[in-house]
Amino acid sequence: MNIPGYEYLPHPADVRFTAYGSTLEEVFEQAAHAMFHVIIDTDVLNPEHSVDIELESEGLENLLYDYLSELLYLFEVEEIVFGRFRVDSIEKTNGSYILHGQASGENINLERHSFETEVKAVTYHQLKVTKEKGGYSAHVIVDT
Amino acid sequence: MTQQQAKELVRKVEENIFEVPIDFQEGMRVPGRIFVSDKLMNDLEVNTLRQVANVAMLPGIRKYSMAMPDAHFGYGFPIGGVAAFDAHEGIISPGGVGFDINCGVRIIRTDMEAGEVRPRISELMDELFKAVPSGVGSKSRLRVSGSELDDAFNYGAQWAVESGYGVEADIEHCEDGGFMDAADPLKVGDKARKRGKPQFGTLGSGNHFLEIQEVDKIYDPEIAKVYGIREGTITIMIHCGSRGAGHQICTDYLRVMEQASRKYGIDLPDKQLACAPADSREGQDYFKAMAAGANYAWANRQVITHWVRETFERFFGRDADELGMDLVYDVAHNVAKLEEHEIDGEKKSVYVHRKGATRAFPAGHKDIPPAYRSVGQPVLIPGSMGTPSYILHGGEGAMELTFGSACHGAGRVMGRGEAKRKFSGEVLEKQLAEMGITVRATHPSMLAEEAPEVYKSSSEVVNVVHELNIARKVVRVKPIGVAKG
Numbered sequence: 001m002n003i004p005g006y007e008y009l010p011h012p013a014d015v016r017f018t019a020y021g022s023t024l025e026e027v028f029e030q031a032a033h034a035m036f037h038v039i040i041d042t043d044v045l046n047p048e049h050s051v052d053i054e055l056e057s058e059g060l061e062n063l064l065y066d067y068l069s070e071l072l073y074l075f076e077v078e079e080i081v082f083g084r085f086r087v088d089s090i091e092k093t094n095g096s097y098i099l100h101g102q103a104s105g106e107n108i109n110l111e112r113h114s115f116e117t118e119v120k121a122v123t124y125h126q127l128k129v130t131k132e133k134g135g136y137s138a139h140v141i142v143d144t
Numbered sequence: 145m146t147q148q149q150a151k152e153l154v155r156k157v158e159e160n161i162f163e164v165p166i167d168f169q170e171g172m173r174v175p176g177r178i179f180v181s182d183k184l185m186n187d188l189e190v191n192t193l194r195q196v197a198n199v200a201m202l203p204g205i206r207k208y209s210m211a212m213p214d215a216h217f218g219y220g221f222p223i224g225g226v227a228a229f230d231a232h233e234g235i236i237s238p239g240g241v242g243f244d245i246n247c248g249v250r251i252i253r254t255d256m257e258a259g260e261v262r263p264r265i266s267e268l269m270d271e272l273f274k275a276v277p278s279g280v281g282s283k284s285r286l287r288v289s290g291s292e293l294d295d296a297f298n299y300g301a302q303w304a305v306e307s308g309y310g311v312e313a314d315i316e317h318c319e320d321g322g323f324m325d326a327a328d329p330l331k332v333g334d335k336a337r338k339r340g341k342p343q344f345g346t347l348g349s350g351n352h353f354l355e356i357q358e359v360d361k362i363y364d365p366e367i368a369k370v371y372g373i374r375e376g377t378i379t380i381m382i383h384c385g386s387r388g389a390g391h392q393i394c395t396d397y398l399r400v401m402e403q404a405s406r407k408y409g410i411d412l413p414d415k416q417l418a419c420a421p422a423d424s425r426e427g428q429d430y431f432k433a434m435a436a437g438a439n440y441a442w443a444n445r446q447v448i449t450h451w452v453r454e455t456f457e458r459f460f461g462r463d464a465d466e467l468g469m470d471l472v473y474d475v476a477h478n479v480a481k482l483e484e485h486e487i488d489g490e491k492k493s494v495y496v497h498r499k500g501a502t503r504a505f506p507a508g509h510k511d512i513p514p515a516y517r518s519v520g521q522p523v524l525i526p527g528s529m530g531t532p533s534y535i536l537h538g539g540e541g542a543m544e545l546t547f548g549s550a551c552h553g554a555g556r557v558m559g560r561g562e563a564k565r566k567f568s569g570e571v572l573e574k575q576l577a578e579m580g581i582t583v584r585a586t587h588p589s590m591l592a593e594e595a596p597e598v599y600k601s602s603s604e605v606v607n608v609v610h611e612l613n614i615a616r617k618v619v620r621v622k623p624i625g626v627a628k629g
Contacts, residue, residue: 012189012217013556039280061415062402069395076388077338081281108281115280116589117560118349118629121243121391124398124415125219141219143243143391144350144560 002027002135006034015117015142016126022135024060025087025101028067031138032085032103035068038117038144039075045083050104056096060129063090063097064138068122071103079108117144147190154178154185154193160608161545164209169197171413176200177208179546181608184213184600187557195222198413202227204234204422206487206494210546212501213608214555214600218242220416223500223556226549228485229422231493235410236427237419238401238434240497241480243394245434246441247352247385248476249502249524250318251535251621252449253371255468256378256460258358262580262624265356268459269584269625275455276354276448278347278629279586286345286447293341297329300439301474304446310471314446316513318474319503319521322446323439326482328432332389333396336433340389340440345447349586349629351553351594352384353526354452356625357533363617367519367537371472373619380469381533381621382448383526385478386441393437397430422495431480431495438479445474472535473522477502477552483511485547496547504538504550504615512538523615525606528554528599529583529591530576532622534606541613550615551606554599567592576626585628594628 004026006019017034021027036042051074057063067087075081082105089100106113120143128139155163157177162185164176176196180188192215199221200209206228215224220239229235261268277284288296295303301322302315315322347354357379362368373379386393401418404410404426410419420426449471453464460467480497487494505512507520516522520538527533531554542548558566569588572595576583585591609615 008561010562011559013223013559014219015560062399066399073335073339073392076343077335079281110279110281113281114587115349116587117593118280120350121395123219123243124239124402124418127415143219 002132002137004030006030011141015144017140019138020135024090024136027136027138028064028087028090029085031064031068031140032071035119035142036082038119038142040081040113040115042083045081045105047084047104048106049080050102051078051080053099053101053103055099058096060097061127063099064129065122065124065127067099068140072119072121074103081105081108081113119144150190150193160612164193164196169194171411172197172200174200174205174208178211178215179608179612180213181604184604184608188215189217191217192222196225198417199225199227201413202229202235202237202417202419203410204230206230212549212551213605214500214551214553216555216557218499220414221497221499224551225499226497226501226546228494228496228547231422231482231495234422234495235419236422236431236480236495237417237497238394238397238430239416239418240499241394241434242478242499243391244385244478245390245393245437246476247478248441248445248474249381249383249526250445250449250474251472251524252380252469253373253472254378258376258378258624261356261378265582265625268356269582269627271455271459272354272452273584273627275451276347276627278349278627280349280629282346283342284345288341288344293337294329296344296440296443297332297436298327298439299323300442301446304443309447309450314449314471316515317471318442319476322442324435326432327435327439329436331429331433332393332436336389336392336396339392340387343387344444346387347384347448347629348387352629353529354627355381355623357381357621357623359619360622361620363619367618370516370519371522371535371618372470373472373535379621380452381526382445384445384448386437387444389440390437393433397433400426401430434480438476442474473524475502475524483548498549500552501549502552503548504542505548506538506540506543523550525551525602526553527602528596529594529626529628530579530581530596530623531602532620534602534617535619536606536609536615537618539613539616542615545612546614550609554602554605556598557600558598560593563595563598564589564592567595581623582625583628590628
């Protein structure tokens, strides 16, 4: 079984990581975590506010791209810095995947939050969701 | 193919020009050209060569897939990548522009002597840091309405000036007169609008900066005079882009292009190169939205310029005119443009994609402001934090070799994570202070990420374009105060 987690890999300009999980839902949660951990120390964030996320995309890579892009969008527009990610389900229905989940965190407060690196966007470059023996892994590069 | 084997395939054509042969990778339609010195070639990652080769596989590419001397591994196109695609047989790709649409640089001259500013630089940086919001999560002081946002998407810096953020001469000294008329705000999605609205008039984060500089070297006194720059005076440089608006436009259209590539049967070596035929609906929709994003960025830099002038006026008790705070020029270094270039002896319309590359039109080109037409456009090359920046002038070599393009900066050699582990922001701040550079940043780790050592040497990079007559050195400026997101 893949132990849920993520690791950052070397990259000369942007941020590259692999996320692991025993299920698809878990690997998506870990990828979200890895991305927000670039922006801020997510460990200290409390789940004070949450938003529901529902997405439908063709293909798993597109779904991951859409999911992470949606979180960056919500971060800026809802002004919530997320630290917890729950993906309740990823279901396959004739060719497309439907994701249901929730992200929670704190309202952005520049006195309270010390931001590290800005993540501009999620790239398609070498984006990959792989089924492995013990679960799934996802490889992602985000533009910083 | 091993790294060594890949590099051995690259052939030196002449000094500072290397060729990635067409058989480097299956499916290449044209060879690659890399404009680097022997030393920079030696340091170039093989992945950058592969990205140059990938771009060479896209339909309708003309002459060469190119990389400027500051090239490094990016996503899709390499950073420092230049490629021109036929306006009818070619493609348009958001991956050839990047997420930060019209990330760019402008430089403002002044009549102030460095000696007058240096003693008060610390207070001045505090004021500028307050006046221009920067960093992750920062919001603008400006509240634009929906129709004002449309105007900014449509008319860029021109809208900003008409709304009171600057003077008429600013527009004349801006690439494309401060806006691309291809823009159509209707092609910009709701999400991009929502992200763009509160961030209008913010610097952003990462490598973006606002810098007070001293002109420390003049290479070409005659052209420096045309640009209005005198040794020992102060200049101000602003480096930023289209913020969340641009990031979201690119994000949205990458999805559109991912589907379009399949629809039009375009084989992609990398999904980030997703594209559509230039004259398809998808291709044109993206181009119009990208132009709107570019205009947002020009308006953004214009509004920031206005606040910088206001701050100087308050701080020095003299008005901006009296201080001689004129915009020298403003360049876009992440953008696609429909331009005419000579290919095989014929004038052709091409979409030139510049991803981390600066336009460098030479003397006589019709798209240069009249004031500079006799000498070529100013080409602005920002240095990394603590290192000099350069103003060059566009040269004939650019039209012959690079579709009128030069490098855009120093080029990274080290990742942000590694930089943070290696350097301490606090130590860096002290070192820079010893060099006479005052730094303001929202977070010390920001400084570590942008340590001078994480970039190639800007002088090495600039010398290549200088020697190839792509763009020739006019002025060198060195930082005395830097504000970072």
